[in-house]
Amino acid sequence: MRLTPFSTLSLLSIAVGLSFASTAQAARPEAPNLSNAEFQQCLDGLKNSSKFRGVDSFTFNNYRPTQPDPSVIQSLNYQPEFQKDVWDYLSVLVDKERVEDGIRAKRQWSDTLRQIESRYGVKAEHVLGVWGVESNFGQTLGTKPLFESLATLSCFDRRQSYFQGEYANALKIVQNGDIAPSDMTGSWAGAFGQTQFMPSTFLELAVDFDGDGRRDLVNSVPDALASTANFLDNRGYRTGEPWGYEVKLPDGFWAASNRKNKKSISHWRNQGLTLANGGSLPSDLSSAGLLLPAGIDGPAFLVGKNFETFYSYNASENYALAIAHLSDLITYEDSSKTDFVTAWPTNDPGISRQQSKEIQQALLNAGYDIGGVDGIIGDNTRTAIQQYQTSKGIFPADGRAGQTFYRAIIGNAAPSQVQYGQPANSQPLNPASADRMGQLIQQQTTIPNSYSTQPAAQPSTTGNTRYRRVTDADGTIKLVRVDEGS
Numbered sequence: 001m002r003l004t005p006f007s008t009l010s011l012l013s014i015a016v017g018l019s020f021a022s023t024a025q026a027a028r029p030e031a032p033n034l035s036n037a038e039f040q041q042c043l044d045g046l047k048n049s050s051k052f053r054g055v056d057s058f059t060f061n062n063y064r065p066t067q068p069d070p071s072v073i074q075s076l077n078y079q080p081e082f083q084k085d086v087w088d089y090l091s092v093l094v095d096k097e098r099v100e101d102g103i104r105a106k107r108q109w110s111d112t113l114r115q116i117e118s119r120y121g122v123k124a125e126h127v128l129g130v131w132g133v134e135s136n137f138g139q140t141l142g143t144k145p146l147f148e149s150l151a152t153l154s155c156f157d158r159r160q161s162y163f164q165g166e167y168a169n170a171l172k173i174v175q176n177g178d179i180a181p182s183d184m185t186g187s188w189a190g191a192f193g194q195t196q197f198m199p200s201t202f203l204e205l206a207v208d209f210d211g212d213g214r215r216d217l218v219n220s221v222p223d224a225l226a227s228t229a230n231f232l233d234n235r236g237y238r239t240g241e242p243w244g245y246e247v248k249l250p251d252g253f254w255a256a257s258n259r260k261n262k263k264s265i266s267h268w269r270n271q272g273l274t275l276a277n278g279g280s281l282p283s284d285l286s287s288a289g290l291l292l293p294a295g296i297d298g299p300a301f302l303v304g305k306n307f308e309t310f311y312s313y314n315a316s317e318n319y320a321l322a323i324a325h326l327s328d329l330i331t332y333e334d335s336s337k338t339d340f341v342t343a344w345p346t347n348d349p350g351i352s353r354q355q356s357k358e359i360q361q362a363l364l365n366a367g368y369d370i371g372g373v374d375g376i377i378g379d380n381t382r383t384a385i386q387q388y389q390t391s392k393g394i395f396p397a398d399g400r401a402g403q404t405f406y407r408a409i410i411g412n413a414a415p416s417q418v419q420y421g422q423p424a425n426s427q428p429l430n431p432a433s434a435d436r437m438g439q440l441i442q443q444q445t446t447i448p449n450s451y452s453t454q455p456a457a458q459p460s461t462t463g464n465t466r467y468r469r470v471t472d473a474d475g476t477i478k479l480v481r482v483d484e485g486s
């Protein structure tokens, strides 16, 4: 896919198949004109502010950007217009490809994972689930220069105070020698490395697990995996507990989704709930809440404390469910079926990244200029889908890539042009260096995971309210208190 000003900016929505019913242009604001004079003046002020007290002037000057990056302000203010369904979100994050990558990673890093499990008490597959969803097992780290992004966000628009703290922390990380300056790239908002930690989370929770004296979450898989385990442990992970399980509700049962309303397993047994396969609920969860991501007619889950630790990584229930489900499939080492036992309440389920690539290839073959095949249904692809739907009289022409559209376009493609099962242009399964554009776009899919409203200049000893910056399943950016749900 060609990197356009639009395709660099659409955050999680690009990767998870947000349903756009309008054109790309309508979906996001224009890149603002930012005054460089104002920017440089702001940086002069920051340099002497209390927030940057721990940053020496050599470090500050050496990594001081010469220009602001307007695209990060555009990203900050990007609000998708249309809600994305949970099945579209999960079908991309938990597909056959990612499960297989996870099984391979589990074998490759088994010794390290065993050591991490014994030190932090966090199950290997739970660490793998986070790693897979956050950075595609270290393959998608983000390529935006961190100092430029954070400096721009520190000087313009909303949340400047928060980003000033993160900017100072990013400089401290380089000053401490943990990460090479050239490795300080990440998402537009400053999350970086294989764990996609924000700089403040890094300073708080990153660990040196390979013993070289540096906490290198960019290049060291042991450091990254151990830091993830340390994060989950720090957020209250319970050793030996599952995250929860899919359940079956008894006939006539009604409840609202409320995962925070934790009850004992015997309570749920008495209510008539069973495992999704009909087996009785095991006793390995101390308490659990009911999660109904698509309401009473969709898959149902009982989730315990460890689900909450996934949630604390990025406060979205669908995000936490993706980690949970991916970790289960890696545990079972089964990539043959990525669906839940109960079907989603839709007649048009979501598609995998593989199917996305096939759709893109078919669109290219049909003459639509979507740039290339990367398996990510971004705005170019969505617009092309909408045009294709309109030209074929498919209703609604909503630009959504679901199973129905997949069948429609693959059925219409000449068999010689699109091969079933393999994309015709044989792109690598994951965006490695050969698929740089995929990386450039996927970098936008990671989310900072720790948000503090407490200015560094006014440290609070108690009651330090912490927030996470969250991109929810619908792509909406919001602040959520860290203690929510715990």
Ligand code: CA
Residues within 6 Å of the ligand: 207, 208, 209, 210, 211, 212, 213, 214, 215, 216, 220, 223
């Ligand atoms: Ca290290």
